[in-house]
Amino acid sequence: MFIYCGGAIVDVRQLRFFTEIVRQKNFTKAAEQLHIAQPAVSMAIKKLEEELDLVLFNRQEKQISLTAEGEIFLAHAQRILEGVKAAETEMAELHGLEKGEVRVGIPPMLSAYFFPAIIRDFVRRFPRLHLSVLGEGAWRIQQMIGDGELDMGVIAGTAFPDTLEVRRFLQEEVVVAVPAGHPFAARERITFAEFACEPLVFYKEGYYIRELIFDVMKGSGAVANIVFETNLFSLVRSLVQNGLGISTFLRMVVTPDSGLVAVPFDPPIHLDLMIAWKRHGYLSRANRAFVDFLLEQTKEFMRSP
Numbered sequence: 001m002f003i004y005c006g007g008a009i010v011d012v013r014q015l016r017f018f019t020e021i022v023r024q025k026n027f028t029k030a031a032e033q034l035h036i037a038q039p040a041v042s043m044a045i046k047k048l049e050e051e052l053d054l055v056l057f058n059r060q061e062k063q064i065s066l067t068a069e070g071e072i073f074l075a076h077a078q079r080i081l082e083g084v085k086a087a088e089t090e091m092a093e094l095h096g097l098e099k100g101e102v103r104v105g106i107p108p109m110l111s112a113y114f115f116p117a118i119i120r121d122f123v124r125r126f127p128r129l130h131l132s133v134l135g136e137g138a139w140r141i142q143q144m145i146g147d148g149e150l151d152m153g154v155i156a157g158t159a160f161p162d163t164l165e166v167r168r169f170l171q172e173e174v175v176v177a178v179p180a181g182h183p184f185a186a187r188e189r190i191t192f193a194e195f196a197c198e199p200l201v202f203y204k205e206g207y208y209i210r211e212l213i214f215d216v217m218k219g220s221g222a223v224a225n226i227v228f229e230t231n232l233f234s235l236v237r238s239l240v241q242n243g244l245g246i247s248t249f250l251r252m253v254v255t256p257d258s259g260l261v262a263v264p265f266d267p268p269i270h271l272d273l274m275i276a277w278k279r280h281g282y283l284s285r286a287n288r289a290f291v292d293f294l295l296e297q298t299k300e301f302m303r304s305p
Helices: 012-024 027-034 038-052 068-094 108-113 115-125 138-146 192-197 208-220 233-241 285-298
Strands: 002-005 008-011 057-060 063-066 100-105 129-134 152-156 164-179 200-203 226-230 247-250 260-278
Touching: 008 012, 008 038, 012 027, 012 038, 012 068, 027 038, 063 068, 100 138, 100 285, 108 115, 108 233, 108 247, 115 129, 115 285, 129 285, 138 152, 138 164, 138 208, 138 260, 152 208, 152 285, 164 208, 164 233, 164 285, 192 208, 192 260, 200 208, 200 233, 200 247, 208 247, 208 260, 226 233, 233 247, 233 260, 247 260, 260 285
Parallel strands: 100 129, 100 152, 200 226
Antiparallel strands: 002 008, 057 063, 152 260, 164 247, 164 260
16 A cells, blocks of 8 residues: 655555564564564665655664654654554445454453453453453553554543543542551551551552552652552552552452452542543444443443442
8 A cells, every 4th residue: 555645655564664663673673573574674664765855763783763854754654554544444344344353451450350241241242353451551551542552441540631532431449458467457547648657569650549649648748668569460469468568459459358458548539440542543343342331331330329
């Protein structure tokens, strides 16, 4: 497929090669990902630069980086490829395609405790659709949606860029999680100052719960006493169970058989969870089916008391 770009006729494959090189920051690695010989990738980029009459990459030994012109061209290339993908998907659907793919990002805590039943029932209702789930933090999921690496994803909070379309499907309380024998286990509520003084097993930067709790603690003047950080949600839970410290989870995670006790914050704190996708992107029928199914299955949670 060829397109007219900046006065030049450009092959869409050249744009795919170009964006993959940017992603991998290396010609050889990009060729491996594209399953194409490295010289063919280099020749395609050289031809692209000649057609555009621009130098897109700084080439210094084995290091490559985008030139100023390359940075500008990257934004155009990404938009063109997104448009091509949307057109291919929509045309396939117009021909009565029954199969489809849903690529959704779900934070690990939710994928372990809330989404298994949702995924099971969705696959049973739509057995011909392929559902692919990637576990990442909410901030990373938001970035991947913007970059086109995910069709949609679960994000958290109240403020989002205007490039995203969002639908709230769940509000869940964020609680303190302590081992059964901890002094806090008998408490009705815990202040943020009290929480901050305890040894904390906490999530690394990029996890929304961390940012949320830290913002509240800043307002109270409390300073967190973090003894261990990890991005592995299951490890946080195990370390709290084994007495290394305390942490925060969504209430749904702290079940009676988990060996943990859930204690609310004072004042209580809640997290709004959204399903999000690119606002002006094409949402395929498969993706629309997933959004509609999720909202249908969670509407009971969103009813006012």
